[in-house]
Amino acid sequence: MTDTYAVGIDFGGTKILAGVVELTTGRLVGTCKKKTRTPGDTLDVAKRLSSVVEEALAAAGLNKKQLTAIGVGAAGMVNRERGVLLNAVNLGLTEIPITEPLSREFGVPARLGNDVEVATIGEMRFGAGKGCDNFICIFVGTGIGSGIVINNVILKGAAGTAGEIGHTVLHPNGRICGCGAHGCLEAYASRTAIAKFVASEVARGQESVVRDKIDPTKGILRSKAISQALESADPLVTRAVTEAARSLGVGLASVINLLNPGKIILGGGLVEASELYFRIASEEALSKGLAIAVKKTEIVRSGLGDYAGIIGAARLASM
Numbered sequence: 001m002t003d004t005y006a007v008g009i010d011f012g013g014t015k016i017l018a019g020v021v022e023l024t025t026g027r028l029v030g031t032c033k034k035k036t037r038t039p040g041d042t043l044d045v046a047k048r049l050s051s052v053v054e055e056a057l058a059a060a061g062l063n064k065k066q067l068t069a070i071g072v073g074a075a076g077m078v079n080r081e082r083g084v085l086l087n088a089v090n091l092g093l094t095e096i097p098i099t100e101p102l103s104r105e106f107g108v109p110a111r112l113g114n115d116v117e118v119a120t121i122g123e124m125r126f127g128a129g130k131g132c133d134n135f136i137c138i139f140v141g142t143g144i145g146s147g148i149v150i151n152n153v154i155l156k157g158a159a160g161t162a163g164e165i166g167h168t169v170l171h172p173n174g175r176i177c178g179c180g181a182h183g184c185l186e187a188y189a190s191r192t193a194i195a196k197f198v199a200s201e202v203a204r205g206q207e208s209v210v211r212d213k214i215d216p217t218k219g220i221l222r223s224k225a226i227s228q229a230l231e232s233a234d235p236l237v238t239r240a241v242t243e244a245a246r247s248l249g250v251g252l253a254s255v256i257n258l259l260n261p262g263k264i265i266l267g268g269g270l271v272e273a274s275e276l277y278f279r280i281a282s283e284e285a286l287s288k289g290l291a292i293a294v295k296k297t298e299i300v301r302s303g304l305g306d307y308a309g310i311i312g313a314a315r316l317a318s319m
Contacts, residue, residue, distance in 0.1 A: 005029070005062060006069040007053050008313030010115060011098075012036060013075050013091055013142030013192075014220070018052035019307060020060040021314035023068075026126035028307060030060025036091065045085075045093070046101035053106060070102050070110040071317030073118030073309045075143060077161050083112045089143070089178040111317045115139070115309055116163060119267065119302075120147025120154060121319075122312025127303030128265045136261045137302070138165060139268035139309075140248065140277075141223075143178070144186045148259065165251060166190065188247035189281075191270045194240045195221035201236055208236040223269035230276055238276070245277045249284020256289035256297050267302030 003022050010017040019031040032055035034048070053070060057063065076088030083099025099110035113121075120137040123129040129137065129149065137147040144166030148155040155162045166186035167179055174183030178192070187193055198221060199214050209232055213225040229237035252264060264285070271278050282299040289297070302308050 004068055004318070005060070005066055006071060006314040006317045007056055007067060008118070008310035008315070008317065009049060009052060009070070009072045010119075010309030010313065011049065011072055011074040011085075012115060012309075013088075014222075016048060016052050017306070017310055018049075018056040019310035019314070020056050020062060020067075021311055023314065023318050026122070026304075026311050026315070028311065030056050030058070030062070031307075031310070032056040032059060045096050045098070046105075049098070049102060050105050053102070064106055064108075067106060067108055069108050069314075069317035070099075070106060071118065071313035071315070072098050072102070072110065072112050073115035073313045073316070074098060074112060075115045075145070077164075078112050078114050080112055080160060083110065085112070109317065111319075113313065113316050114145065114147075114163065116145035116147045117154060117156075118312035118316050119304075119308040120149060120312065121315050122304050122308040122310075123265055123267075123302060124149060124152075124154075125315055126311060127308060128300050129263065130303075132263050134259075134261050135263035135265060136255055136259065137265045137267065137308075138248075138252070138255075139302075140190060140266070140270045141268040142190065142192050144190050144248075144251075146255075150259075165255065168251060168254070170247060170250060185247065185251045189244045189251065191221065191223060191226070193247075194226065194237075194244050194270075197240045197243075198236055201240075206236050209234045210237060223273035226270070227273035230274060241274055241277050242280055245280035246284050248277075248281040250288060252281060252285035252299070253288035256285060256293050260293045261297055264297060264299045265302055266299065267305065267308055269306070271301060272305055 102110040146165040171183035175187040177184035177187040
C-alpha cells in the first residue's frame with residue numbers, strides 16, 4: 001500500500017506548527033515550528049503558512065508532488081466553506097483568506113477549521129477520544145477553546161462557532177477579555193491570564209523567578225517558563241496557576257452538568273507543562289459537578305499532546 005501524505009498546520013496565537021502526516025496511521029514524518037510573529041513583523045499570513053509547509057516537507061524528505069492536501073486549524077472563528085479566518089481575537093486578525101493561497105501555491109486542496117476543532121478530530125481518530133462517542137476536547141494556551149463530540153459527530157452549531165468555552169462568562173462584571181466582554185473563562189484560566197496576573201504582581205514589587213522572562217506590555221509568559229517556575233516552587237507563579245486551574249475547573253463543572261460527556265480531554269501547552277494545573281482543574285470540576293454526572297465523566301490528558309492540532313488538521317484535509 002502506498003503511503004498518503006497531507007500537511008496539517010496549527011495556526012495559533014504564539015506559534016505556527018506544521019507537520020507532514022501519513023493519513024492511514026497518523027504518523028508524523030516531518031515538522032516545522034515558527035513563532036506566529038517576529039519583532040517588527042506585519043504578519044503576512046499567506047507567506048508565513050507557505051513557509052512552514054515547505055520546511056515541514058523538507059524535514060520529511062518529501063516534495064510538493066507527494067502531497068495530497070493541506071489542512072489548517074486556526075485560533076479563532078472560521079468560515080469553513082470560504083476557507084477564511086473570520087475573527088481571531090488573540091491574533092488581531094479579521095477576514096483573512098487561508099485556503100486559497102495555500103491551494104494555489106502547492107496545487108492541492110486545502111481546508112480550514114477552528115484549531116481546537118481539528119485537534120478534536122485528531123484525538124477522535126488517533127488519540128484519547130478513540131472509541132468514545134461523547135467527549136469534549138478543551139485546549140488551553142493563549143486562549144481556551146473546545147471541540148464537542150456528540151454521538152461521534154463534532155458539533156459545529158448554527159453559525160459554526162460551537163465550542164467557544166473560553167468565552168463563557170464566569171463573572172459578569174469581571175476582567176476584560178480579549179474579545180471585549182467582561183468575565184470570560186479565558187480571562188481567568190488561560191496562559192495569557194496567568195501571564196497578565198504575574199506581570200501585574202511583578203510590577204507591584206512581588207519577586208518571582210520569571211521576572212525577566214515576562215513581557216509586561218503584552219502579558220506573554222511561555223509554558224516552559226511557567227513549568228520551570230513551578231519546579232522551583234516560585235510562590236507567585238504557583239498561586240497564579242492554582243487560581244487559573246480552579247477557574248477552569250468551575251468551567252468544566254458547567255460542561256459536565258450541561259453535556260454529561262463520557263470524557264473531557266485536556267490539552268494545550270499549559271496542560272502539558274503543568275501537572276499542578278491539570279490536577280487542580282480536574283479536582284475542582286469533579287467536586288463541583290453534579291454527583292451523578294461526574295461518576296460517568298473521565299478527565300484525561302490529550303493523547304497526541306502538542307501534535308493533536310496538526311494531525312487533526314491533516315485528517316480534516318482528507319475528509
